[in-house]
Amino acid sequence: MPESPDVHRSPDSLPEKPGSRRGRRPARPDPGSGPVALLAHRLWELKERAGDPSFAEMSSRLGAAASKSSLAAAARGRTLPTWETTWEFVRVLAVGRLGQDERETEREWRSYWEQARTQGPPASPAAESEPAQTGPAQNTPARTGPAQNTPARTGTVAGPAESGLAEGGPVADGPAPAARSLRIRIGRPVVLGVLSAVLAGGAGAVVAAFSPFGGEKAPDKAVPHESPAWTAQSSDDSVFEGDVTYPDGSTVRRKAHFTKVWRIRNAGTVPWEGRYLTRINSTPCRAPERIAIEPTAPGRTTDIAVRVRAAAGPARCKIFWKMTSEDGTPLFPAKKPIFLDVSVQ
Known part of the structure; x- marks a missing residue:
């Protein structure tokens, strides 16, 4: 309606x-x-x-x-x-x-x-994530910062202090030899580390050894482990069975107190514990912000009752509730809200 x-x-x-x-x-x-x-x-x-x-x-x-x-x-x-x-x-x-x-x-x-x-991702997400990518480079050792943020001839010598690079006379006098010698000194430990990684962990370790920011790659490896959690959450489901009292469009008297009851079913495989219906809008009728849901086993139905006070004058009251956890986290964001819809006369 x-x-x-x-x-x-x-x-x-x-x-x-x-x-x-x-x-x-x-x-x-x-x-x-x-x-x-x-x-x-x-x-x-x-x-x-x-x-x-x-x-x-x-x-x-x-x-x-x-x-x-x-x-x-x-x-x-x-x-x-x-x-x-x-x-x-x-x-x-x-x-x-x-x-x-x-x-x-x-x-x-x-x-x-x-x-x-x-049709493809927009161009802006990369730009929005740019600070997160460049931020670590400012706080990492000198050997990693220059490749992204400074010229090659100066970036191999120093890190965050860019003004010092621009003004440093000794760096300007011999950029190429300094750069080459420093790269050699840095390169040998890296090569040795790679060889050790290959001997110890196989080809998969090579990718980790070449990572410029070892800690930054951990979230990528953790992504597959999120799938089981999502699978468990996807088995949590609810079905609206119907209005027990005051179906949509009912009429109530001004300032009257009445009890609205819905019936819902636990259609998933997860027992419901510590769940609530949380109100998400305001109307002239008064109703509690949150309604406790009785513990409900999978496959069972439960009746949820809310006490409402009608408005003092003619009005239409359509109040929406969403199922949440105890801390207010929405549990079924894709589902439509449960609502009360009455006319006050």
Whole structure:
């Protein structure tokens, strides 16, 4: 059911006139600069058609299960957002505000997202990661720094103090012999280290021996070990069974207290312990921020009840909750929120 455009709006959530929003308005990406920028441009167009709400409003009042910073990053067009973030951006605007068909909308935007993903990465991620790559070179011994940050004739002598290199007279008098002799002195231990590595560990050790920053390569080797953890997490799943009380569209009296109950099933292989439904938006009706979920074994269902107080005046209350861990970490970011949808009369 599309959300009423006028029920939950505060003055802050109304479309703003040009120039009225505080702070510097982010620059819109050029759709011709790449597939990721084109996707972000489409998100901007959708946002404007839906009344141009702020990212904070999308994350809170409209019920997007993504942070305002993630939504803003998706609209910048520098890196490809996850599909989950993209869909939450689209869902609350196209479906929630504009009343478009949810399945058709999801199919259309999934196609846009896949197009951006398969047509190649944007150019900006490398630039954004550049500080992380150049930073270690400034703090490493002199033999590694020069190859990336300084000319060959001076970089072989010193490291971080670039001003000293430019002003050092002795270095300028004999650059080539100094460079050659230092390279020889450095090269011999490296060659010996490589030979020792081959004898001790085989060909695989050669790659590690030639690594300019030994510690920097550890994360690459650790990546395969993340797969089992992801496999275990992917077996964690939930299925919404239905509304037990107050189905969507129910009517309640002003200031009335009522209990909404949902039924969900543990459809995975992981027992549920220490889980909660955490509210992600605000409405005129009052409801707790967090609801405890009873421990639930795989394959079993559980009823989750929340006590709600209706608004003091006529209103529509559509409150969203997402399943989280005890520390608030979302457990199923790709799934749609569970919600309460009642009219107060």
